[in-house]
Amino acid sequence: MTSITIIRPDDWHLHLRDGEQLSFVLPHTAKQFARAIIMPNLKPPIVTTDMALSYRARILAALPEPLHGAFDPLMTLYLTDNTVPSEIIRATESKAIQGVKLYPAGATTNSDAGVTNITKCYATLEAMEQNNLPLLVHGEVTDANVDVFDREKIFIDRMLAPLTRRFPNLRIIFEHITTNDAVMFVKEASKFISATITAHHLLLNRNAIFQGGIRPHHFCLPVLKREIHRQALLNAATSGNPKFFLGTDSAPHSQSNKENSCGCAGIYTAHAAIELYATAFEQAGALDKLEAFASFYGADFYQLPRNTSHITLKKEYWTVPEQFEFTNEKLIPLYAGENLTWKMS
Numbered sequence: 234m235t236s237i238t239i240i241r242p243d244d245w246h247l248h249l250r251d252g253e254q255l256s257f258v259l260p261h262t263a264k265q266f267a268r269a270i271i272m273p274n275l276k277p278p279i280v281t282t283d284m285a286l287s288y289r290a291r292i293l294a295a296l297p298e299p300l301h302g303a304f305d306p307l308m309t310l311y312l313t314d315n316t317v318p319s320e321i322i323r324a325t326e327s328k329a330i331q332g333v334k335l336y337p338a339g340a341t342t343n344s345d346a347g348v349t350n351i352t353k354c355y356a357t358l359e360a361m362e363q364n365n366l367p368l369l370v371h372g373e374v375t376d377a378n379v380d381v382f383d384r385e386k387i388f389i390d391r392m393l394a395p396l397t398r399r400f401p402n403l404r405i406i407f408e409h410i411t412t413n414d415a416v417m418f419v420k421e422a423s424k425f426i427s428a429t430i431t432a433h434h435l436l437l438n439r440n441a442i443f444q445g446g447i448r449p450h451h452f453c454l455p456v457l458k459r460e461i462h463r464q465a466l467l468n469a470a471t472s473g474n475p476k477f478f479l480g481t482d483s484a485p486h487s488q489s490n491k492e493n494s495c496g497c498a499g500i501y502t503a504h505a506a507i508e509l510y511a512t513a514f515e516q517a518g519a520l521d522k523l524e525a526f527a528s529f530y531g532a533d534f535y536q537l538p539r540n541t542s543h544i545t546l547k548k549e550y551w552t553v554p555e556q557f558e559f560t561n562e563k564l565i566p567l568y569a570g571e572n573l574t575w576k577m578s
């Protein structure tokens with residue numbers, strides 16, 4: 234195949250940051266995707282509808298002229314121990330908020346203000362269930378005694394499964410899943426449970442973190458897993474099961490914050506997101522399944538209309554730039570300096 238045309242995709246999990254940084258990364262996403270779910274883990278986090286609405290206005294204002302009107306940021310709230318049910322009502326009424334994000338406190342980048350005790354959130358979760366506002370979950374336990382490679386699997390038993398029993402009608406997106414355990418859980422759960430899958434977890438296993446030396450640009454959370462888990466994710470993504478859909482988790486950090494004695498978690502993929510997914514799907518012999526995964530199932534789960542315009546990917550060799558500008562720093566993208574074989578025209 235030398236060319237594929239699909240309905241324009243959406244990114245159901247994206248970090249855009251804020252301020253000057255935002256303007257450097259936003260065009261990469263807006264060029265490919267019609268919409269994206271914008272993560273609220275800023276400093277300070279986006280905890281109210283008002284904060285989300287002004288963040289949305291800053292994103293729209295940062296769009297370069299040719300992309301005006303071409304990109305719709307879908308906003309989320311950051312759940313804390315103190316999020317009140319009335320905030321859920323406000324969020325629902327705003328129509329601009331598509332979900333509320335649960336970060337267990339300390340699980341990942343900018344999660345310190347996250348939830349320390351889920352029982353404190355029960356009234357708020359009940360309001361979300363009643364108002365049909367989805368919960369988005371970073372699914373890892375924060376217990377330092379739990380092996381870092383097991384934190385997602387243990388989260389399912391300790392937190393996610395009980396939550397689905399307590400709130401059976403709450404729509405939940407298990408974000409950036411990385412294990413066969415997560416795939417099995419989502420498959421067997423009710424229709425209210427779905428999952429996003431990143432391109433990097435489809436393309437890389439944990440060997441990539443240690444390939445000839447320590448590779449900070451392959452460090453993200455949840456951390457890359459064994460090959461058997463990558464295979465399970467690939468099978469899920471290409472299975473045609475509508476519970477699994479695209480969410481890049483593109484997470485920009487400056488070069489100096491990544492190449493550091495304590496490097497930040499996050500892999501930048503927005504520069505070539507759909508091309509990276511096409512590469513993974515092609516390797517699995519399932520390019521025909523890309524469109525629904527990238528452009529249909531996420532919209533369906535979020536109960537939003539599917540897009541109607543198209544994008545075309547061509548079989549073409551190109552080299553990913555070594556770096557991008559990122560304020561007065563550099564941003565190192567996934568596959569920097571390496572060749573890809575699909576290019577969006």
Ligand SMILES: NC(=O)N[C@@H](CC(=O)O)C(=O)O
Nearest residue numbers: 248341342453454484498499
């Ligand atoms: N995925 C990551 O490794 N990092 C994300 C946070 C997150 O999605 O957990 C970030 O904001 O940098």
Ligand SMILES: [Zn+2]
Nearest residue numbers: 341371454455
């Ligand atoms: Zn996360």
Ligand SMILES: [Zn+2]
Nearest residue numbers: 248272482484
């Ligand atoms: Zn993320």
